[in-house]
Amino acid sequence: MEKEHLRSQGWFGKKGKDGFIYRAWMKNQGIPSHQLQGKPVIGICNTWSELTPCNAHFRELAESVKNGIYEAGGYPVEFPVMSLGETLMKPTAMLYRNLVSMDVEESIRANPLDGVVLLCGCDKTTPALVMGACSVDLPTIVISGGPMLTGKHRGKDIGTSDIWTFFEDNRSGTMSDEELYTAEACLARSKGHCAVMGTASTMACMVESLGLSLPDNAAIPAADSRRKALAHLSGNRIVEMVKEDLKLSDILTRKAFENAITVNAAIGGSTNFIIHLLAIAARIGVELSIDDFNTAARGVPLLANLQPSGKYFMEDFYYAGGLPALMKELQSHLHNETITISGKPMADNYSDCVCYNRDLIGTLETPFNTTAGIVVVKGNLAENGAVLKPSAATPALLKHTGKAVVFEDIDDYKHKIDDPELDVGESSILVLKNVGPRGYPGMPEVGNMSIPKKLLDQGVRDMVRISDGRMSGTGFGTVVLHVSPEAAVGGTLAVVQNGDVITLDVQAGILHLEVSDEEISLRKAKLNLHGNIVNRGYTHLYQMHVEQAHLGADFDFLKGGSGSKVVKDSH
Template structure:
């Protein structure tokens, strides 16, 4: 066993060591402080994060594994962000959750940590924290819920909310039927059962090498999740003994593998900002353009909502993550490690596809090229992204008149106005929704379509926004436009009636206005009036220091801080 960091607190006969041991005894064995690794369980369980409410049970299994392997488990509740609950958006606090967890790990007598997350921002924030403090760390994803049904039809969390609510607005579904479906949407514990952000980040945590292989994608109620949690408890003790840290596991190859998996899975666009942020904490070179360069030619192999038909329970039954990775194994970095110390690719040879409707073979993909497309042009000089797998093919090359909204409130006030000058070819533009603008970059880019067009049968339009969209959403949406409007980006100078050209194949998004004229325009005063103006607390710190979506929307003083573990003594 390597020298334990916790010995700085517990070893010795002086007054400080006495205080540290005495206050922690409370029923633990007398040997707890005699060279046994102290393992924190960073636990995001919370009744206000309903997708993570089962993680206390998961933590108990982790504890048993830690005790069995000779460690001492310590439950450490950390900031938990309920995607469906907190306002204005959980993304506003992702960096705060990461910073708080990092500081608690650094401040306490901890030798290693097991990270329990599930809901969208919890796994990214935990990995950002672990990358920064660089103690041995391993993730246990909480897993997706089981599939609910309504009137005999499976329901996809989020995706079917968007679909059904649009049908109500179109007049093809009654409000009562919509309300009746509510009790069927969430069948069990666990996070969303679509390939939304929660499922995507749980799976990518394994692709990055940060989970015990074979864990990600297990449904939350599945007893095998508890068994894997027990094994993870044993593993973290081994990792401490061998000093296996995030900086050794997370390499450029790990992020390359994550980009490839993101494309093959048809995963959430939110993964882009989270992977950029995690890499930024480590100092691993990763740029927005890498998502296009590495992932653009990767086929979509998974037929899951929102890009397809099925749900996460089907995905697990069909062979799960390893079956998908085996199909693209030749594209993966062969040396990228996992928390076990072995390369990821060593776990793939035995994987099988058991249902070819859910997971396709490489030669028969749902889409031949499915990666995130990175767009540039005079509307997005620092980049914007689009998910072609969730878009309408006929809109991937499009020219239309802009209909501009200066804030979310402006959008809600006018989108269903019968007098709104909009048609199916129009391009809906929403600005002031980036990291600084709202703030927190809310999931509003997949704007609901005008009610009068829905009634005409229109179900998709080109939409452009500096915010994000839910990983469960779909449509031809250009999002994460950078620089954002609030940072002086060109989006702030677009006017209703301007012609906008989208060409995904050419990777362009442009406003057809002479550049000299466009540059001379003043930013929209209505947008400026609608921007966030925090005066105190976290929101003020966030707006002053947050970086753009193209770099992961982390705070400028938190990047590249890996490995700073030592705290000064007190008492």
């Protein structure tokens, strides 16, 4: 892009008072004049925060990006946005995903930026930043923070998925508090996000399979020096993208989204993938529905032997060849001609790749598991859909009929789940209401409810569990999530009662409450749907405008984008 066409020159290239102000105040940072004279200005959107441990190394990573931008002839400017730390934020980081997307969108649009580098890591930081950037649609490249090194505990490899097992073992008395405390110190032994194919790793794979990052972005460990090298090269590339005017809308086509769905099936990605990809598609203006997740990856097996569906870790995945090696095995299922941030077809990202561990990355002929993907089920209990990950479920429970044990909200669940008097059996179905987008609010990761202690003591380790909430990508079990419409807006889930019979048939795509339509209507007529609305601040805004899970849980007023043009110039 020529100097006079650079967006930043609308600030730094101006004559008179306005230009004087823009340049003079930037120069108080010790910037010489030539840095503002026609060089592409690249924003580095940084989610560094010590309250987001997964992203706590991003100051260092940003320096590598800056070096790459300088080398390519651009000028880097780093700016902060609100950071979402999955492990610490209450009530849930998901409540703030849309807020961060607005922060990113307005920060990019309001400032003299020609291109953007998004530094993402912890779960919600990736979709939030991509959503915001899509609404502006400048040249953009994504760099993930990378997974932490595999945990080591008493001769075994451990990762975040083991937390659920440790917790159940501790509750059942087979793991002492002291042993649990020891494991705690062994789990997160380096910088980076979760070491398994949880939501953070799924999001890193998502951006690479969409074509928004350089190859290998998804799996290079955070502690590996090659993560810094990738950041440097990404800094190089974003300057070239500005010169080529290669924008997000050029890359994020319908076929790119289908590629991401296909890859997510093959890696055993998080169920959270659906809700975030739907939101991103709506921001960039690509038609995508929840039903596409049943059809776009049809026939794709699980190729990646990674926790929580398998046994290996993201560090191992990188050493085995990473996402490019896996995508090479999928080439017959991919749209190989889609353009990536390199400006070249997706096929170029993996054409020369080699797999170095066939136990970790399978082939289409010899996959790790023939069951893959995220299945969407529908019925009178989820008219707009609910989701389940079969590869993380118990096969025998994928077709199951049982009586409901109902928890009206998260507090009711916490109060009752370990009650010895709870009327529950191995074939029961646990139902948790009012943990959806509006009902909680924010849709927390509580869908993989703990097994009642009385059953845990009997050796039960899985049950069918249904809710309008989400589940951590590191979790596992026969867990039906994202029920839409949610209970808080009057979905059928709201009127399920103890003892009601529910049928789940994953292969048939059915989730059905065995209650007559007339009885359901009578129950719904008695609902009070306005009891949990917060009356002030961002949470009020969220509850008033959040869409349902099958639409991506974005705000209804953020559909599409409003472009990069600044409406008013105040000077």
